[in-house]
Amino acid sequence: MAAETPHEPFGATVTGVAALVPSAPIRDAIPAGQKGITTGQVETWLDELSNTVDLRLAGRERLRDDARKAALVDAARGVVCNGVASYVEAARFAERAAVADTSYAEVLWRRYQSGLGELASLLAGWLADEDDAVPEPTGGGPAWSFPETAFPDGMRF
Numbered sequence: 001m002a003a004e005t006p007h008e009p010f011g012a013t014v015t016g017v018a019a020l021v022p023s024a025p026i027r028d029a030i031p032a033g034q035k036g037i038t039t040g041q042v043e044t045w046l047d048e049l050s051n052t053v054d055l056r057l058a059g060r061e062r063l064r065d066d067a068r069k070a071a072l073v074d075a076a077r078g079v080v081c082n083g084v085a086s087y088v089e090a091a092r093f094a095e096r097a098a099v100a101d102t103s104y105a106e107v108l109w110r111r112y113q114s115g116l117g118e119l120a121s122l123l124a125g126w127l128a129d130e131d132d133a134v135p136e137p138t139g140g141g142p143a144w145s146f147p148e149t150a151f152p153d154g155m156r157f
Contacts, residue, residue, distance in 0.1 A: 007047055007050050008050065009050065009054055009073075010053065010080055012046050012084070013046075014039055014042050016077065017085050017088060020082060021085045025037070026038070045084045049080045049084055053079055053116060056116055056120050057123055059127055060072055060123055068126055076119060079111075080112075082112040083112035085108045086105045086111075086112060087105075089108060090105035
């Protein structure tokens with residue numbers, strides 16, 4: 001896959017990840033005896049985190065507002081790129097990981113987690129707004145064409 005190939009469903013790319021970690025060389029192949037991160041690894045991480053975000057934002061297809069759908073996809077793309085960039089940075093500097101991590105990888109991961117939480121909350125609110133805006137049916141279906149019950153609850157036979 002090329003660096004510009006968008007990973008479904010949000011369109012995150014290797015180029016988007018590389019923009020967040022510009023000092024990290026992401027190569028197509030690593031020569032024998034050297035360490036590094038390959039485009040294939042980044043693409044695998046893009047697929048994994050795209051699927052995770054997709055599961056967390058389940059129900060977004062119910063949104064009726066196209067502008068909201070587009071905004072959610074754009075924001076989710078950024079969240080995925082931040083998560084994958086965190087993986088890239090952590091892979092580059094594994095020795096920096098600690099209990100009280102203040103590395104750039106941790107900063108990116110916190111962006112991923114908070115962004116995902118905010119998007120999930122936003123989606124839930126938007127879906128609730130849209131569900132509240134759905135008018136009650138006023139007729140047309142068979143249940144609406146029957147008259148009210150003629151027998152009060154207290155009536156006995």
